[in-house]
Amino acid sequence: MSRNDSTDVVVIGSGFGGAIPAYRLAAGGARVEILERGPWLTGDDFDHDFKFGSSSTRAFEFTMGDGMNVLGGNCVGGGSVVYFAAMPRAPRYVFGRRGGIGERMWPRTIDRDALDPWYDMVAESLPITRQDWDDVTYSGGLFAAACSRAGRTANPVPAAIDRDRCTNCNWMMSGCRFDAKRSLLLNYLPAAVVHGARIRPLHEVQRITRTGDGYRVHYNTVDEVDYRVVTGSGTIDCKLVVVAAGAAATPVILQRSEEDLGAMPEAVGRYFSGNGERLNTAVVDEDKVRELLKLDRGDGRAYEAYQIGKGPVCASWDKLDGSLPEFSRYSLEQLYFPPGFGTILAQAPEAAGPTWFGTEKKEMLRRWQSWLTIFIMSEDDNEGVFGPPPETGNADRVSQQMLSRGALSYRPSADTRAAWKRADEDVRDILERDGLARVMPWNDEVIGAYTVHPLASCRIGDDPETSALDDTHELRGHPGIFVTDGSAVPGALTVNPAFTIAALAERAVPGIVAAAGRRGLPVRYVAEPPPSVSSSAWARTADR
């Protein structure tokens, strides 16, 4: 079965980078089609269940690479559905980063002041709210108290969570059953649908080719249970393409399109950054929690609450200090990862045998409720490079859902490794004082590095040698193709990236509107925030 359609704008991917332009362009009068490789799940589809085939695998993607493994969303709403909704702005110094290329990575037109109005727009739209200590979970509180005792500061992290609805169930990575997480299913996407945009789930884009006056986007449709099975294919002709498949996928689609579109800029599929991500897991001594930190849950337990909460809520920002040299700035954020992903690479402190499996690991797992995981977001050096694309899709799928093997390779530089080591030592210094806890970084030998924050594989910049996009997010040499997802971010941010990705996508919209005008499309720029809805099922119903 094959279909051929046409529209004004095709948006590839429905995460932050896709949903935001989709809404604004549709509201401005463009006909918009959103192609999303994953299913369209809402409310009741989000299971509290680890079983293969539940939303924990339907909506999620784990792409193994050579030295770098990427976790992300695979559903309508993309990463916003499975993420933890911690939404801090990037600190000021980030925009002046130089990294290994020795020149400013960010376009001169973008710094924190320039981005703040766009951050404000996203904050109002999702919305994102400041959190206070009553919102901070036991594990966040434990980390804060340990920081305080070590002479550090700690902050509740702003979040896109409706605190009245949140049950602190910690099933964030399976999607929010209670519509408490302010994912894109509750704002930009329903608003796009209201303005006539069409969302096509289970449509996996393969490549882009040229037509007389625009582009043709080629997709396969995939089975709703076994994503390895192709059920059909088709094309959509359009004037403009917004590529927002995420930093692990956007370069793959563009590489595969090279055959017809002609050479891609050098930086497509290079400079990938994992946001300098790294994890440490501590096992705390419950008696010391009571004795040293004076913490008590009021029911006889000091802590034993790893399972309770809403992902990361508390961070130490002492090292987000622009006066420090590059590769020594990072944030430390308390985090929860569910069993499975969150346990495999954790290492047993003081193990005489293997650290990540075997008898000593099992002992560590028995104390799981006394775990505290600390997330390091540091500065890496954009070491990731994509090899040739697979035959179809973004990566070769191993399992029906979730597990695939891609062409990304990553060899951390000495600077990146030094940054990780400094941060690891800092975590140890905070948590091991007076025997409060024993802590180990996650194993980075078994599968290499890992990230939930893929960035920079098709980045903006001023220098055509080291950036694939100009500062309007237009792909160099391919007018009318815009890239607005995490791949456009030039490098590691030292904080969670989704807010910055979203702000950049907002900032890119006026440029896309102007490009539409140049192609004779009567599209205007609409600045109003998307109306918000309280049920994630709303848009899917409206779309029918």
Next chain:
Amino acid sequence: MEPKSAILDDREVMTLEAFADTIIPGERRGPHDRAVAGAAAGGGAVASGAIDLMTSEEGGLAGVLPTLAAGLDEHARDWAARRGRTLEDGVPAFAALGFDDRTALAATLMAPGNPERELWVPLAMFSVMAWDTGASQHTTDALAGGHPGLIAMGFTPPGADGLWRFPDFSYRKVLATVHPHTTESGDPA
């Protein structure tokens, strides 16, 4: 006797069980259990459904399992020969190795630089996941059925409707000084 798996013969099952037991060890299921070495108290990956998870249609590993089992046995024979160990006849080689040898062999197979590690690491991941997520069953069923891993970890059971809610989640007090440069919106400067 019923075969233990629809797609694997009993020897293959035993080898893969022995591997899973090396990753998350457990107590023997009976006096004649050869796959489970009995290196740890409480049920391990095997009792938690490792074979069900490995052979699940969703997992995508099923097709390669006979090859993996054969590979493990071959490595085990080689390992034993080099170290002068005698392996009992009639037991698949990997299962016949002692627990310490299995552990050392597994570590070697998954070590950085081993060309076959891409085969063994996913098998290890499935073994861990069998124990700590019970992903071959619904989590609510696993907990109700006394799943060894989830129970040992102290995974709190759900409410009556099968969903998790934690009304008490916070110490509800100021536990640190916030960074002096925090902005009005609660962001880093």
